[in-house]
Amino acid sequence: MAEAVLEMRNITKVYPNGVVANRDVNFSLAEGEIHALAGENGAGKSTLMKILFGMEDPSEGEIRLRGAKVRFRNPQDAIAAGIGMVHQHFMLVPSFTVAENMILGMEPKRNGVMLNLREAVRITEEVARKYNLHVDPLAKVENLTVGMKQKVEILKALVRGAQILVLDEPTAVLTPQETAELFEELKMLKKNGHTIVFISHKLKEVKAICDRITIMRAGRTEGVFPIDAVSEQDITRLMVGRDVVLKYEKDGRPYGKPMLRVNGLTMAGAHGKLVLNNVSFSVREGEILGVAGVEGNGQTQLVEAIMGRAAGAAGTVEVDGTEIGRLDIERVRAQGVAYIPEDRMRQGAAGSASILDNLISTRYKRKEWNIGPLLNRKKMWKLSESLIEAFQIKASGPAQPIGMLSGGNMQKVVVARESDANPRVLIAEQPTRGVDVGAAQIIHHKMLELRRQGCAILLLSADLNEVLELSDSLIVMYEGEIVAYFDNPSELSEQELGLYMLGTKRQDAERIGRARHA
């Protein structure tokens, strides 16, 4: 193998709020290769690349460029060292021309002060010719197509002398034709000796163009492989699998009546494409219904529609026969619906507020928590102390701001709040994402306890092991549709499930219809 042009060794990154984004990550690039970096959202890819590009300081670890240790304090340092980055969201000035964007920050001068635009155009044309990337230097960026903008971004990096080019999900915004063109360009760059990091979810593309792949999961590297040595299924498994195999004892008691019923949910996304297409199912009392699927196949929208946050969704959502789809969140919760949100920092908690304040946010209004006009702080304090103990939350006490806790402990606070109010329905969205195994187990046990008490649980998770182990029945979503329903998912293999998740296989309408339990 060619010599390693860049090495990131034992990189660990802990953000000041305690989130560990990278844990002992090793990443190395060989000269002149196209190297894929794959992993789920939140696996730590972006953080790793931000460290490489000088946007974040690593907490630990070192970067070696051609064997020499380097430290990038800011993107300028990284650019000077020959690293270029094409962000997913383009960093261009729309009202400037291509040439003006190209030379931004390194403007050629006339008489030392005046901007030399003619020189800018010449530079642009020269580099465009050199790399065979054709752009019109005088066109305004706002009038360009997305594919063209991306070319400008690539050229911008090249004109600054980038030898290593990082492309963050470059094909996410491209049409298939543009993608094909991009691939030609990348191969061309590779031939010229450039090294390319290709971040993508689209495994087919990764297989088509990359030489090697580094897979990340939960902040760690899962391995580096020559692209021919792994199949798409292998990659998927490595991306979403879990090191500790979960095993839980579940009793086989019969389910109660359907508690949460979703009927014909249909919703259009921003581009007119259906993000939910006639989704129907029900969750019975004492049942955990798992939802599997590659992220971005309608799971988020499904939850939004259930919680009444999605405007313009057609279809109905009922809890115990009461339509809740049009109710506001307070009323939905009054129906006994609890919700563990996917993003605990954004929705699940108020970071600067105390653990106590975070624990009472869904019930502070009720009579039993108030004495006249005042909140019953003493009772709330007691509740907090007992929940902190029951969930083994590592904290100094109920008054500690929740933002100071680790991710796992923060998630335990969220789960404690949502599960303590005897919910009839629990929507659990990625309930254990980014938390340690111990916290995950406490959370899983709590969910199983709720199940025993007759709560209907809808579990959405990208963690296949979790879904398969906890769910009593399972639906698979692909492109906004339910493509499969299983009433005994523990007998299902991950490989089999993967075929449905990738959309290569789907059940007939009759079998899917059984998800309605009607």
Place this chain on the structure above:
Amino acid sequence: MLKLKYFELFRTLAVVLIALLLTMLFILLISDNKLETMRIFLAEPVSSRSHVGNVIELAIPLIFTGLAMALMFRMNLFNLGAEGIFFFSGLVAAAVGIQTGLSPFVHPLLAILAGGAVGSMIAFVVGFLKAKWDANELVTSLMFNSILLGVGLYILNYFLRDASAYTTSSYKIAATAQLARIIPGTRVHTGLIVALLLVVLVYLFVYKTRWGYELRMTGANRAFAEYSGIKTGRTIVYVHLISGFIAGIGGSIEVLGMHPRFDWTALPGHGFDGALVAMLAKNGPAAVVLSAFFLAYIRVGADMMSRYSDVPAEMLAVIQSVILLLVSADQFLKFWKNRMLLKEAQKNG
């Protein structure tokens, strides 16, 4: 956690200290009689009963506007409308105050409540626009300040103006409406009691009631509040109602307590000072009192200095700006930092 709390306190004390040191530096540079000038600035405000009275008199309106601003800032609302409301509600109170035939207790009460009610109504408009259409409260509240000044001057000139007075001012406020002095030898009036009482009420409201809880959670993380079932739009509206009411009775009390006639022909500036008070107090209701007294103290000190020494009172503006800059700079950085952390955390969930 304790550390963090102390850190905030230290940071604030450091800001105050820097401001005072800077004042000393200015005096060293400007004054011919440096030590005497310093003594005047630092000691004169507490040298006599009447001077202490001056400090307290000035602190009273600052407590009101400081409280009104602190409530807004707590919600992450940058509403500076207390300035215009303070002025306009003072005018409303004066309009009630110049009437005759009311008893000494009912009259000021009526005038103050009228001022407060008008303050609430004005703030409601801004709050409603924010909650309903997400209209930027900074812009609308600043525009309201101009509108209120213009409308207020019109009312003063055409309805309340005493033609026999030498300056632009209203008829005399009836003796029954004027607030009683409570400390002999000073002009300190019953408004002080109202102000301190209000501090206690706001403290209880913010930390001990469910509405205060809604306010704090909406301010801390609006998405979280929404998700929990809190109607954040409604919270924004009632915070405006309360804040407007506090600014309104503040203006009313200032007029009835300190002015024989309503004679403001420009915005008095107490509303903007309230922003400084609230920032210095980190939006804590109790700390607002300390911070209002501190500001009043250096104000009176600067005033004395301009009277008895060769350093002009305008120097105070420089000092105040420095305080504001330092205090809001660290606020700004904190906000920025939190936002970055949050963004990061969202991406990496």
